[in-house]
Amino acid sequence: MTADRTVSRALQRAALPVGVAATIAVLLVVFYYPVGNVLASAVRDGGHFTSAPIRAVLTDPFYTGVAHHLFADPLGVPAGVVDWTGAGFPSVRLGLFGFTAYQALLSTVASVLLGLPGAYVLARYDFRGRRTITSLTLVPFVLPSILVAVGFRAMFSRRGVANDLLGAVGLGPVELLGTLQIVVLAHAFYNAPLVTRLVTTAWEGVDRRQVESARSLGASRIRAFSDVVLPALAPAILTGAVLTFVFTFMSFPIVLTLGGLDLATVEVWIYARVQSLALREAATLATLETVLSLAFIYVYLRYENRQVTTRRGGQSLPRERLVAGWRSLFDPRRLAIAGYVAIVAVVIVGPLVSLLVESVTDPSGSFTTAYYEFLLARQSSGAVGTVRPLPAVINSLVFGAGTLLLAIPMGVVVAVAATRGGRGSRIAEAILTAPLAVSGIVVGIGLLLTFVFGTTVAGHRLVVTGPVAIVFAHAAAAYPFVTRNVAPALGGLDPRLREVARSLGATRLRALLEVELPVIAPALLAGAAFAFAISIGEFDSTVLLAEGVDSYTMPVALERYIGTRSLGPNLGPATAMGTVLLAVTAVSFVVIDRLGGRWEP
Amino acid sequence: MRRRTFLRTAGVGSVVALAGCAGDGDQNGTPSDTQQDGTSGDGPQNGTTTTGNRERTLTVATYSSFTGDDTAGNYLKSAFEDERDGVTVEFEVPENGLNQYILQKQQGSNVSADMYVGLNTAELVRAEDGLDAELFLDSRGELDRADAIKPDLEIDPEGRAVTYDTGYITLVYDEDEVDPPATFDELLEPAYEDALITQNAQQSDPGRAFLLWTIADQGEDEYLDYWQGLLDNGVRILSDWEPAYNAYLDGSAPMVVSYSTDQVYYHGPDVDMSRHQVGFIEDQGYANPEAMARFADTDTADLALEFMDFVLQPEQQAEIAVRNVQFPAVEDADPGEEFSEYAYEPPEPVTHTYDELQGKVDEWIEQWARQIAGP
Numbered sequence: 001m002t003a004d005r006t007v008s009r010a011l012q013r014a015a016l017p018v019g020v021a022a023t024i025a026v027l028l029v030v031f032y033y034p035v036g037n038v039l040a041s042a043v044r045d046g047g048h049f050t051s052a053p054i055r056a057v058l059t060d061p062f063y064t065g066v067a068h069h070l071f072a073d074p075l076g077v078p079a080g081v082v083d084w085t086g087a088g089f090p091s092v093r094l095g096l097f098g099f100t101a102y103q104a105l106l107s108t109v110a111s112v113l114l115g116l117p118g119a120y121v122l123a124r125y126d127f128r129g130r131r132t133i134t135s136l137t138l139v140p141f142v143l144p145s146i147l148v149a150v151g152f153r154a155m156f157s158r159r160g161v162a163n164d165l166l167g168a169v170g171l172g173p174v175e176l177l178g179t180l181q182i183v184v185l186a187h188a189f190y191n192a193p194l195v196t197r198l199v200t201t202a203w204e205g206v207d208r209r210q211v212e213s214a215r216s217l218g219a220s221r222i223r224a225f226s227d228v229v230l231p232a233l234a235p236a237i238l239t240g241a242v243l244t245f246v247f248t249f250m251s252f253p254i255v256l257t258l259g260g261l262d263l264a265t266v267e268v269w270i271y272a273r274v275q276s277l278a279l280r281e282a283a284t285l286a287t288l289e290t291v292l293s294l295a296f297i298y299v300y301l302r303y304e305n306r307q308v309t310t311r312r313g314g315q316s317l318p319r320e321r322l323v324a325g326w327r328s329l330f331d332p333r334r335l336a337i338a339g340y341v342a343i344v345a346v347v348i349v350g351p352l353v354s355l356l357v358e359s360v361t362d363p364s365g366s367f368t369t370a371y372y373e374f375l376l377a378r379q380s381s382g383a384v385g386t387v388r389p390l391p392a393v394i395n396s397l398v399f400g401a402g403t404l405l406l407a408i409p410m411g412v413v414v415a416v417a418a419t420r421g422g423r424g425s426r427i428a429e430a431i432l433t434a435p436l437a438v439s440g441i442v443v444g445i446g447l448l449l450t451f452v453f454g455t456t457v458a459g460h461r462l463v464v465t466g467p468v469a470i471v472f473a474h475a476a477a478a479y480p481f482v483t484r485n486v487a488p489a490l491g492g493l494d495p496r497l498r499e500v501a502r503s504l505g506a507t508r509l510r511a512l513l514e515v516e517l518p519v520i521a522p523a524l525l526a527g528a529a530f531a532f533a534i535s536i537g538e539f540d541s542t543v544l545l546a547e548g549v550d551s552y553t554m555p556v557a558l559e560r561y562i563g564t565r566s567l568g569p570n571l572g573p574a575t576a577m578g579t580v581l582l583a584v585t586a587v588s589f590v591v592i593d594r595l596g597g598r599w600e601p
Numbered sequence: 602m603r604r605r606t607f608l609r610t611a612g613v614g615s616v617v618a619l620a621g622c623a624g625d626g627d628q629n630g631t632p633s634d635t636q637q638d639g640t641s642g643d644g645p646q647n648g649t650t651t652t653g654n655r656e657r658t659l660t661v662a663t664y665s666s667f668t669g670d671d672t673a674g675n676y677l678k679s680a681f682e683d684e685r686d687g688v689t690v691e692f693e694v695p696e697n698g699l700n701q702y703i704l705q706k707q708q709g710s711n712v713s714a715d716m717y718v719g720l721n722t723a724e725l726v727r728a729e730d731g732l733d734a735e736l737f738l739d740s741r742g743e744l745d746r747a748d749a750i751k752p753d754l755e756i757d758p759e760g761r762a763v764t765y766d767t768g769y770i771t772l773v774y775d776e777d778e779v780d781p782p783a784t785f786d787e788l789l790e791p792a793y794e795d796a797l798i799t800q801n802a803q804q805s806d807p808g809r810a811f812l813l814w815t816i817a818d819q820g821e822d823e824y825l826d827y828w829q830g831l832l833d834n835g836v837r838i839l840s841d842w843e844p845a846y847n848a849y850l851d852g853s854a855p856m857v858v859s860y861s862t863d864q865v866y867y868h869g870p871d872v873d874m875s876r877h878q879v880g881f882i883e884d885q886g887y888a889n890p891e892a893m894a895r896f897a898d899t900d901t902a903d904l905a906l907e908f909m910d911f912v913l914q915p916e917q918q919a920e921i922a923v924r925n926v927q928f929p930a931v932e933d934a935d936p937g938e939e940f941s942e943y944a945y946e947p948p949e950p951v952t953h954t955y956d957e958l959q960g961k962v963d964e965w966i967e968q969w970a971r972q973i974a975g976p
Contacts, residue, residue, distance in 0.1 A: 062971055062975060096974065146843070146844070149844055149847075150847070153847060153848060153851045153853075154851070157848065157851035157852055157853050158851070158852040158853055159851060159852040160851065175795075175853070177837075177848060177851075177853045178837045178839075178853070253840065256801060256839060256840030256841075256844075257839060257840045257841075257844040258839075258844075260837045260838045260839055261801050261803075261838040261839075261970065261973045261974055262832070262838070262973055262974060263974075264970070264973075264974035268803075268974070269970075269974075271803075271804065272803035272804065272966075272967075272970065275697075275700070275803060275804055276727065276803075276963045276966075276967075277700060277703060277704070277727060277731050278963075363850070363867075363872070364871050364872065364873075377670070378670065381670045383669060383670045383671075383675050384668060384669075384675055384678060384691075384692065385665075385668030385669045385672070385674065385675060385692050385694070386669045386670050387669065448697075448701075448704065449704065449708065453704070453705055453708050453710050454710060543696045544696060560665050560669075562843055570866075571843065571847060
């Protein structure tokens with residue numbers, strides 16, 4: 001009996017170190033090795049270290065704009081600044097990297113502005129369907145860019161809905177397509193819901209007793225908000241901002257499909273280099289891109305670590321009713337919310353609804369079910385090379401479930417290691433967050449050159465493809481989101497909770513599973529939803545690892561339907577498949593939330 | 602005598618009959634002696650000799666829209682298999698196209714397919730520039746049907762890549778909004794401000810073809826200036842054919858770079874044809890031939906050669922044209938009335954030869970892209 005106890009305690013004690021080791025092992029195999037293989041060519045030349053390729057990029061004004069002076073002629077910089085001041089600060093050339101950062105910054109601001117009020121409404125008001133809407137916040141996140149482009153064209157093109165609305169009030173028409181504005185809007189479409197989800201989770205974790213204490217001690221509402229609520233939200237807001245910045249910095253398809261080549265990002269160039277097989281140049285650009293993103297994440301992690309907000313996991317703040325009878329019409333706050341809802345209806349709901357409408361509209365504008373019939377015909381076709389919708393749905397769900405099983409433990413383990421702190425743990429965490437900061441194109445080409453073509457390990461030729469490889473790749477891409485959701489919540493827990501459990505004889509693992517995680521369940525759920533969303537939407541590595549014809553997912557099937565020639569140049573089948581994708585993901589999110597909400601160990 | 606049923610695309614009235622190729626798998630395929638004039642639904646002449654029931658598989662690498670229901674690829678597969686005992690055609694559809702095989706060769710692994718269908722000149726140049734070893738075998742000299750190919754459409758002086766169809770890149774415009782430009786220089790005039798959508802030459806076939814067309818017209822020293830003029834006049838460059846064409850349909854601009862076969866898709870009782878007019882600038886269209894080639898690593902070189910000859914037969918050429926919505930590569934194919942009525946050939950096709958592109962095409966595209974994106 002006691003021997004059993006001792007063994008089981010020993011196992012539990014080993015669980016976390018083993019978890020860390022397993023996480024690192026998975027990352028090594030599916031991420032660091034393939035990616036390192038590609039990036040190494042940026043600094044290696046025939047076995048020797050070389051800085052020439054990196055220098056060539058840094059000193060090229062096309063890439064670095066005005067900053068190329070720093071690398072080409074650092075001593076001449078002060079004189080240059082003096083000249084520039086003398087000339088009255090004319091606008092300077094940004095370069096590809098500068099412009100990419102500039103549009104990412106604009107996109108981040110837009111996403112935070114559009115996402116924050118949503119978190120306020122979802123966290124502080126009660127209305128029918130609130131929980132469902134919270135579950136659905138990440139739906140835009142999984143949409144392939146080609147469909148976002150369809151929805152945005154339907155909304156914002158010259159003959160689109162937005163111009164019709166403007167026309168009704170005597171304004172317009174506005175041509176947004178091809179402008180930086182539409183790219184920023186589309187980025188906000190993707191990322192504002194992400195900000196909303198993160199901040200809602202944090203807001204629901206604010207202990208009402210702290211706010212009530214502050215109020216009873218005489219603090220005004222505003223004071224109570226700025227002293228108690230805001231510090232609890234700040235890490236979540238910044239997490240959302242950082243994730244958005246990194247994502248939009250590496251944005252590639254949406255920039256070209258809605259904007260144009262004149263708005264090109266670094267990622268566009270990486271893709272073009274890979275296409276023309278100039279892998280060294282691609283690796284050089286990708287290395288710089290990754291270094292910038294990681295530096296950014298590292299600075300953020302340093303900040304997050306300094307935020308100490310202890311919460312005891314008490315009750316959430318009470319919610320107000322959103323609709324309070326006829327008085328709602330005169331309440332300025334509720335009117336502001338109505339205005340916000342109108343904006344969301346145009347920017348986020350509009351494109352989604354347009355997509356549904358497109359899937360039942362033929363080119364001449366009349367109702368048709370042809371595209372859904374096309375899906376059914378594909379489903380029942382036995383022809384070679386036919387991509388069938390049902391297997392795509394099933395594959396997506398299976399890979400998504402597999403990703404959850406892997407990414408949640410990985411993410412929690414890394415979060416625990418991160419909140420323990422210690423020297424160098426920020427750097428370690430930043431490096432462990434690398435999957436966020438590396439271009440999907442580079443991950444794809446890395447996997448191709450190593451596992452898909454086969455690699456030699458200890459004299460054995462090793463080829464890694466198929467469903468298991470896909471799940472591993474998805475988990476590597478998804479687990480940082482679990483960590484980013486869980487780590488701040490864990491860090492904010494009152495350490496005494498854990499200490500009490502430990503002093504009563506619980507192992508570290510048991511304290512984590514039975515005390516800490518249940519308290520931060522909302523953050524864990526949000527992390528799970530993110531992981532699932534990443535898996536569903538992932539395209540770059542899936543399409544390479546999908547072996548032959550049996551492991552295509554919904555986005556891969558959708559992309560295949562775009563190229564179909566039997567229906568002519570027509571996005572109908574793709575929009576129908578996209579609608580299926582939306583429906584499947586929406587239901588999945590609700591299920592994850594409902595099942596997860598009942599989780600009580 | 603098996604009866605074969607093909608899924609027919611609507612509107613193609615003729616029933617296909619297969620030419621009785623002497624596909625007996627011997628080295629130098631004897632010239633096909635029977636040219637059936639057939640419009641009968643009967644199977645082929647029993648010219649196939651069974652080769653001791655040898656199971657042979659031909660792995661054909663191609664792009665994704667060449668396979669699947671109703672496609673040229675699937676048609677060719679079933680027709681070719683029906684004609685030969687023990688032969689199976691399999692498709693590989695790598696996401697990154699020919700690059701997959703160039704990389705395999707670079708890595709020193711064996712190329713995993715026997716042949717590639719869907720090559721264009723620029724890809725052939727890239728395969729040549731990026732490799733020390735030969736990726737492809739010579740095929741043209743060994744084909745019976747090679748002489749039937751229109752000379753203008755040949756893309757490979759070395760005879761490795763053999764053209765099987767071609768598209769022509771042109772403008773598609775809305776005649777209610779603009780008159781088509783007669784020359785490239787007209788595109789710079791105020792009448793065409795914000796009027797044109799094209800595609801990114803770094804990743805899109807029609808986009809690259811349009812860029813090369815401007816280089817052919819303006820010259821390789823002037824084309825960047827010309828494009829600066831286009832930019833100043835509000836040209837938009839989207840990622841690929843699909844986003845560009847749909848932005849055009851959504852009314853973002855009155856002209857788009859597309860294919861001269863546009864109306865093959867868009868004709869019918871309730872289609873407004875005014876938005877599907879084909880405009881030949883300078884009375885030209887840029888030819889973008891598609892070719893097939895055998896990989897040097899193949900172990901079924903003879904079967905691949907038979908397949909190539911099969912693809913070049915008049916009947917197959919007609920089928921490919923209709924299903925792939927491209928023009929046949931040979932002189933003696935008739936894709937049928939409907940296709941011929943709605944697919945326009947430019948009065949003067951232009952294209953760059955392999956020798957003109959070699960060592961240059963990537964640099965042209967890179968300089969062009971820098972000009973456009975130069976922030």
